[in-house]
Amino acid sequence: MSGNRGIGAAAPRSEDRRFITGRGRYVDDINLRSQRYAWFVRSPHPHAEVRGVDAEQALRMPGVAAVLTGADLQADGIGPLPVAWGITSMDGSPAVEPEFPALATDRVRYVGNPVAVVIADTRAAARDAAEKVNVHYQELDSVSNAAAAMEEGAPQLHDAAEGNLCFNWEWLPSAMAPEARANTDRAFREAAHVVSLELVNNRLVPNAMEPRASLADFNPGTGQLTLYATSQNPHVNRLLLCTATLKMPEHKVRVVAPDVGGGFGSKIYHYAEELVVCWASRRLGVPVKWTAERSESFLGDAQGRDHLTRVELALDADARFTGLRVDTIANLGGWLSAFGPAIPTVFYAPLLAGVYKTPNIYVTVKGVFTNTTPTDAYRGAGRPEACYAIERIVDEAAAQLRMDPAEIRRRNFIPPDEFPYQSPVGQLYDSGDFEGCLNLAMELNGYAGFDQRRRQSEARGKLRGRGMSFYIEACGAAPSQAAGQLGARAGLYEVATVRVHPTGAVQVMTGAHSHGQSHETTFAQIVADRLGVDFGNVEVVHGDTGEVPFGMGTYGSRSLAVGGSALVKAIDKVIEKGRKIAAHLLEAAADDIEFSEGQFRVAGTGREVAFGDVALAAYVPHNYPLQELEPGLEETSFFDPENFTFPSGCYICEVEVDPGTGVVELCDFVAADDFGNLINPMVVEGQVHGGLAQGIGQALMEHCRYTPEGQLLTGSYMDYCMPRADDLPSFKVATRSTPTPFNPLGVKGCGEAGAIGAPPAVINALLDALRPLGVTHIDMPATPNAVWQAIQAAQAVE
């Protein structure tokens, strides 16, 4: 019945018709009667006291309805932007969480920090007036680099954070940490080999195609507020609006996230701008819209990565890993974004075992305030940083011991028969076949032919290198109890409602939100497959708190593993009820009713009734067991997983370097991933491609740079280098699946894999190419300029 649109089919995306014909409906496409426009006055200084805001001149400008400041915000009792995840330092003290007002009250701490908002009849009028808002700043010394911010005498951002330290954290948790530390230290003392590296994980700008936008519509007649927002998780935003900031009862607030053009993490958070337009709409009694310009996205969207890491690996005489020590300084920005403290800690350290049987691991992380835009989750969120540290140091060990990078990995893999595997850093890995993935990747790459390709490149005057990486990540956030123990202030289950209409058409209400992930297609495939209804008879509804039960949204590659599982459970309930209805219709016992391919049948007989007829009976219960069963066919399930899921994969990259210019050309890129079962392999491949593009962008092109004082240098695409299609090779993508036992679909998640695995594969390949010239280290992004400088420096030494 589901034809070619069931589970496992490369069904074309149902979303595409509206997107490619311009019929998508994004926040900025929505316009309401009497709508006003907001323009934010932002700090031009990285660090300054705000002595006063003089709005007199601005208020006299044509079309201006209001100018609102931090003082107005305080007067109205609007709460600070919340931190959603608490972290505890190794001395037992909580992380410093300074109050982050949506409009600055006393101090600004990064360039772009909102100070005031102008509400006017048109966007241009608001912007004109914003230029007339006179903010009296007293500039303060400032610092953008996290290591510099920790130095004695560095400018201090928050009184409560001495030395700009938000937290000084260790992993494992405090009770087990002393032993982990002692064991790791012993492993290093007894090691046959020790290798170490200092690594920079470069700061990135998320760059969703659609900039953030918010349209708030407060109806003074009903007291109802509707917020249309570019959100990955509208329920969470409503919860925070209602409980932390605006403080309204939840039944009076509806948050709608319509079509959203990409998120990559940057649209998870409850941002200042959306809070301010809600508040302004409530004050003025008219709808208020704000749409970010691209320049504002560069300044105001939470940024990613920005780690300084020292990583050390201890090996025995057989090149088996015996200990890993990691010390990281994480740049958190001027204030804490919602998950800012969690990303470089609990989303990072528990992944530092990688795919290896390293028995002893000890991790310390210092979170540091600087005069930069706050950092938070960005595609991969902590896992790319972990993977980069591990896979760089493993390759460094292979190079120093003159071993094949594949061999050193093979020797240290967790073998397939040891799953579920308890890692020394607190994760229970579900399943995996690392050697199988490695072999698949090597086959796709043509591993044995590399020497010949290298000679061919040399004949053309090019240096060829090959590098590999092996990632593992934790997806499917999250088992709520585990997340709670790690400091999460929310449960991370997911919800689905399956509403069967009288004719058998099905609507799915899911708490997951699709902003590029193709849920409308893949979730419909699950329904078509399990209920045997036509794919075209399934509609997936998401992104509206008015229509969907309370869900947690989309991030951390969780939608299918958690949201899809909730959907399966709701479908199972529908089938279960349907079986009882069918039993009545067929005059049989419910236990004798089987369901497959859209038909309820009495086992061992030819008697059957179609799913649609059962649905009709549920809504037209003329012949119905009303004493035993309620009419209607609609079921809801909440799914809270037992464990995370652990996708893994092997990436192999080949590069050619032009030593004359430093240009790095990607000649070959192979991705062999284990995502568990696949619902739609075409969608998965698209996700892998996108992740790889972002990972390669990080490795070779992208870098969010500030002056030492905190002026943003890369505030537009003139300076921030985004990868383009012609910068990328044709990817060779394959999967080798070991289904997870921790959810009913056996799925793991694929959204972030490419961004996690690609950077070390690229840099390892580049270093493989450059080692003959004496280059042993390069930081990301390895731009032509950086590569050429590294070659010059190495040759000067020789």
Added chain:
Amino acid sequence: MREFDYYRAGSVRDAAKKLAAAGNPMLLAGGMTLLPALKMRLNEPSALIDLAGIDELKGVRLGRKAARVGATTTHAEVSGNVELRAAIPALSQAAESIGDPQVRNRGTLGGSLANNDPAADYPAVALGLGATVITNKRKIAADEFFKGMFETALRSGELVTEVLFPLPQRAGYAKFPNPATRYALAGVCVAQFKSGARVAVTGAGTSVHRLKDFEEALNEDFSPGALEGLSVSAASMNDDMHASAEYRAHLVGVMARRAVRMALG
């Protein structure tokens, strides 16, 4: 963007008249630099005079000794002109290396030269080919036209109408693109005429400029080898996060040799 008046000029004379008016009127050709600048409020003209409706500013005319390209001819029209490509491949190569398809179908030759962005491609080709910039008032040799960063010899009320490119014996344009913008980090145009070789560089310094010692070496021997050992001083190069001065100086040498190789086919 702030408010401004908009005129669609019917003729060069009409445009010039509007341009001479009070305030700060500006010409709009392709708008590929001007419109983003307006949106970012970096420019605040009192009026925009749109040249799109003036047919006499458009098109390519190929003569025996020179090619004449109208000021509002787009990069796509220049690179797509088969006869022009046969006559001056370097000009076509430069045009097709600018921006992306959208930019090449809007941006114009005259707009690029009048803007004289220090990293734009056309100024190097115009200077390297010894072009003559023709305005509504006079003819200006390329050597006189480019005055410095975003500065030209154009006076107020003057607009570029046409550019005359003498046909070289051979010429090439090699460019190392800025990875972010794809403007030139270093772009070199090399041309050989009976009268001698010309070498012009864009992207690397504060403005497009000629390299006399490279030209002399090529006059002796028009080959990539003739440029081996020649270098430009890093002191005269731009130095920014995209490329150090040393790297740019090095790239100028690499691109110059590449351009000679292209010229030699």
